[in-house]
Amino acid sequence: MKKYYCLLISIQLLCFEAELRAQSIIRGPYLQSGTPNSMVVKWRTDSPTSSQVWYGTSPGNLPFTQTINGSYTDHEVLVSGLSANTTFYYAVGNTSGQLTTPSDNHYFRTSPVPGSIQTIKTWVLGDAGKAGQNQRDVRDAFYNFQGDQHIDVILLLGDNAYESGTDEEYQAAMFENMYEERLINSVVWPTFGNHDGESAFSPTQTGPYYEIFTAPTNGEAGGVPSGTEAYYSFDYGNIHFIVLNSDDSGVEPGSPQLVWLEADLAATDQEWKVVSFHHPPYTQLASDTDNKETAMREQVLPILEAYNVDLVLAGHAHDWQRSYLINGHYGTSNTWNPNTMGINLGDGRVDGDGAYFKNAGDGPSSVGTVYIVSGSAGSRGPIEDYHPIMYKSLG
Numbered sequence: 230m231k232k233y234y235c236l237l238i239s240i241q242l243l244c245f246e247a248e249l250r251a252q253s254i255i256r257g258p259y260l261q262s263g264t265p266n267s268m269v270v271k272w273r274t275d276s277p278t279s280s281q282v283w284y285g286t287s288p289g290n291l292p293f294t295q296t297i298n299g300s301y302t303d304h305e306v307l308v309s310g311l312s313a314n315t316t317f318y319y320a321v322g323n324t325s326g327q328l329t330t331p332s333d334n335h336y337f338r339t340s341p342v343p344g345s346i347q348t349i350k351t352w353v354l355g356d357a358g359k360a361g362q363n364q365r366d367v368r369d370a371f372y373n374f375q376g377d378q379h380i381d382v383i384l385l386l387g388d389n390a391y392e393s394g395t396d397e398e399y400q401a402a403m404f405e406n407m408y409e410e411r412l413i414n415s416v417v418w419p420t421f422g423n424h425d426g427e428s429a430f431s432p433t434q435t436g437p438y439y440e441i442f443t444a445p446t447n448g449e450a451g452g453v454p455s456g457t458e459a460y461y462s463f464d465y466g467n468i469h470f471i472v473l474n475s476d477d478s479g480v481e482p483g484s485p486q487l488v489w490l491e492a493d494l495a496a497t498d499q500e501w502k503v504v505s506f507h508h509p510p511y512t513q514l515a516s517d518t519d520n521k522e523t524a525m526r527e528q529v530l531p532i533l534e535a536y537n538v539d540l541v542l543a544g545h546a547h548d549w550q551r552s553y554l555i556n557g558h559y560g561t562s563n564t565w566n567p568n569t570m571g572i573n574l575g576d577g578r579v580d581g582d583g584a585y586f587k588n589a590g591d592g593p594s595s596v597g598t599v600y601i602v603s604g605s606a607g608s609r610g611p612i613e614d615y616h617p618i619m620y621k622s623l624g
Contacts, residue, residue, distance in 0.1 A: 252274050252275070252276060252278050252322070252323060252328055253274065253275045253276075253328070254272055254273065254274055254275075254321070254328050254329065255273050255274065255275050256272060256273035256400065256404045257271055257272035257273060257321075257404065257409075257412065257413075258270055258271065258272040258319075258321045258329065258335075258412075258413060259271055259272070259404075259409075259412035259413065259417060260337050260412065260413075260414070260415065260416045260417065261416065261417065261442060261443040261444075262416070262443050262444060262445050262449070262450055262463075263337065263338075263339060263340050263416040263450070264339070264340055264445075264449055264450045264451075264463075265311075265313035265314070265339055265340045265341065265342055265343070266309060266310065266311050266312075266313065266339065267307060267308060267309040267310075267311060267339075267449070268307075268308050268311065268317075268337045268339065268416075269305060269306070269307050269308075269443050270282050270304075270305075270306050270308060270319065270321060270337070271303070271304060271305050271306075271441075271443065272304050272321050273302055273303050273304065274301075274302050274304065274328070275302070276302065277300035277301055277302050278300060278301065278302075278323040278325075279296065279297065279298050279299060279300065279301070279323040279324045279325075280296065280297040280299075280301055280304040280305070280306050280321075280323065281294055281295070281296045281297070281306070281321070281322055281323055281324055282294065282295045282296075282306045282308055282319055282320070282321050283319060283320045283321075283322075283327060283331075284308060284317045284318065284319040284320075285317065285318060285319075286315070286316065286317060286318070287318060288318040288331045288332055288333055288335070288336070289331065291318060291319065291320060291331055295307070295308050295309075296324060298324070303440065304321070305443060306321075311339050312339065313339050313340065313341055313342050314338070314339060314340070314341040314342065314345070315338065315339050316336050316337075316338045317336060317337055317338075317339070318331055318332075318333075318335060318336045319331075319335055319336065319337060320335060334410070334413060334414060335413055335414070336413075336414050337414060337416070338379060338381070338414070340450070340463075340464070340465050340466075341465070341466045343451055343464040343466070343467075343499065344466075344467055344498075344499065344500075345466045345467060346466065346467050346500075347466055349381050349382065349465060349466050349468060350375070350378060350379065350380050350381050350382075351380070351381060351382040351383075351384060352371065352375075352380050352382070352383045352384070352411075352415070353384045353386065353505075353542055353601075353603055354383065354384070354385050354386065354389075354603075354606040355385075355386035355387070355388075355542075355543070355544030355545075355602075355603040355604040355605070355606055356386065356387070356388040356422070356544045356545065356547055356604040356605070356606060356607050356608070357385065357388075357389060357402065357403075357606035357607045358388055358389045358390035358391045358394075358398065358399070358402035358403070358424065358607055359391050359402065359607030359608050360390075360391070360398070360401035360402040360407070360607075361607070361608070363607060363608050363609065364402070364407065364606060364607045364608075365406075365407070367605070367606050367607075368407065368408065379414070379415070380411060380415040381415070381416075381465060381466075382415075382416065382418060382465055382470070383408075383411065383412075383415050383416065383417045383418065384418050384420070384470070384472075384505060384542070385417060385418065385419045385420055386420050386422070386505055386506075386507060386542060386543060386544035386603060386604065387419075387420040387421055387422020387423070387424075387425060387475075387476070387506075387507030387544050387545070388422035388423065388424040388425065388507065388544060388545070388604075388607075389402060389403065389419065389422065389424075389425055389438075390402040390403070390424065390425065390437075391424055391607070392424060392427070393424065393427035393428050394422075394424050394425040394426065394427050394428040394429055394436070394437055394438055395427075395428050395437055396428075396437040396440070396441070399437055399441055402607075417442070418444070418463065418470065418472060419438070419442040419444065419472075420472050420473075420474075420505050420506060420507055420544075421438060421459060421474045421476055421477070421478075421507065422476060422507040422544065422545065423476050423507065423508075423545070425437075425438045425476075426438075426476045426477050430477065431457070431459035431474055431476070431477045431478050432459075432477070432478075434457060434458055434459065439458055442458070443458070444458040444461045444472070445461050445462075445463055446458055446461060450462075450463035450464065451463050451464030451469065451497075452464065452469065452471070452493050452496070452497065453489065453492050453493040453496050455489050455493075456489075457478075459474045459477075459478045459486075460472060460473050460474045460478060460486050460489070460490075462493050462497075464497075464499060467499055467500040467501055468499060468500075468501040468502075468503055469497040469499035469501065469502050469503070470503050470504075470505070471490065471493060471494070471502070471503070471504045471505070471538075472504075472505050472506070473486065473490065473504065473505070473506035473529065474486065474506065474507075475506040475507050475508040475522075475524075475525050475529075475543075476507060476508070480524050480525065480528045480529055481524075481528065482528065487528065487529070487532065490529070490532055491532055491536075494532070494533075494536035494538070495536070500589065501539050501540075502536065502537065502538045502539050502540075503538070503539060503540045503541075503542065504533055504538050504540070504541050504542070505541070505542040505543070506525060506529075506541075506543055507543060507544055507545050508522045508525055508543060508545050509525075509543035509544070509545055509546055509550075509600070509602045509604075510525045510526035510529070510530055510541070510543070510600065511526065511550075511552065511558075511562075511600055511602075511616045511618055511619070512545075512546045512548075512550060512602050512616055513562060513614040513615060513616045517614075518616075519561040519562050519563075522545075525543075526559055527559055530559055530598075531559060533598065534556055534557065534596065534598055537587070537591070537595050537596060537597075537598075538598055539587070539598060539599070540598065540599050540600075540601065541598055541599070541600045541601070542601050542603060543600070543601070543602050543603075543604075544602065544603060544604035545602075545604055546602050546604045546610065547604045547605050547607075547608050547609055547610035547624075548602065548604060548605055548609065548610050548622065548623060548624045549601075549602065549603055549604075549605050549621075549622070549623045550600075550601065550602040550616070550619045550621065550622045550623070551577075551599065551600075551601050551602075551619065551620055551621050552599055552600040552601070552618045552619050552620060553571055553572075553573060553574050553575075553577070553599075553618060553619075553620050554571075554572040554573040554577065554585040554587075554597040554598070554599055555570050555571055555572060555597065555598060555599075555600070555618055556570060556572050556596045556597050556598060557569070557570050558570045558618060562616055562617055562618075565617045565618055567617075570618075572585075572596060572597035573585045573586075573597065576620055577599070577620065585597065585599065600618070605623075605624075609624055610624055611624050
């Protein structure tokens with residue numbers, strides 16, 4: 230019996246050592262669905278193993294753990310019971326040990342309490358997924374501008390991996406020699422684009438996009454539950470973010486997405502409202518919205534402007550455009566009337582004509598939305614024409 234008992238211990242020790250040696254992280258870790266009290270940590274290993282996250286408020290002391298038993302290569306761990314607006318350092322691995330080394334860079338920061346007023350640093354990436362040198366040049370320019378300051382929100386505007394949104398394309402466009410050093414400590418919020426839709430399907434929430442990203446569906450990050458990862462909302466400080474699906478979720482009157490959108494906008498009392506989706510409502514550059522992809526402008530914008538949304542972000546056209554502060558332009562470009570639709574036709578620059586101002590609440594002085602097309606994080610397209618609502622257009 231003693232020999233048998235010793236043999237079992239030896240086998241267990243060998244298995245323990247083999248698991249430690251065999252595992253290697255090949256994606257991440259990266260952060261999803263941050264809230265004031267929780268964070269989702271995801272990563273991928275080269276062979277199946279259990280999932281464990283160690284965390285604490287000092288990189289040299291990670292006393293808390295969250296474990297998921299079983300055997301996985303794609304790992305997803307919800308860390309909950311956290312304090313708001315707090316930095317937690319973390320490591321990931323399995324029940325046999327850590328696979329990442331704790332450091333000052335391996336941390337996440339929980340969201341502030343909704344309504345809190347503080348500086349919020351957001352990195353917006355539209356059509357980033359080319360996995361080429363232009364994408365790295367844009368990344369490096371932002372890193373040089375940002376320095377070592379923390380990024381609170383990374384917002385993807387769709388077409389996150391070209392050409393077809395496959396898992397391999399996502400690996401090259403996001404996780405290998407691209408954004409990994411920032412994904413470790415900043416939460417990514419995804420938007421679904423047409424290239425993502427080549428390999429994923431929103432009605433069933435299947436495909437690489439839905440496997441890679443975890444979006445809130447039950448209102449856990451703020452807002453009304455959407456019941457789907459195809460479109461959702463979240464709060465960060467005094468901003469309410471809404472992410473819509475302009476590709477394959479339907480925006481016809483009475484559609485589930487638009488019913489949810491109006492309910493979500495009606496429910497929020499956040500000072501700022503920011504909406505993102507992939508297909509721009511206004512552009513005459515790489516994509517001409519006078520002739521195609523008109524649904525967002527005709528069906529969605531009236532709802533957004535009725536609830537005084539402040540900023541709308543889109544991609545798809547591989548350029549950068551920013552509108553004046555406008556309201557009520559739902560037709561083609563030749564129906565634009567600056568006298569009735571232009572709320573402020575200044576340049577909106579603090580060092581120019583001055584920033585755009587809106588009063589809080591309802592009423593004539595609270596209307597007006599700025600529209601930005603930002604689709605050049607991966608490549609730049611030519612300037613073919615200018616939409617009249619745009620103050621600035623850059624190819």
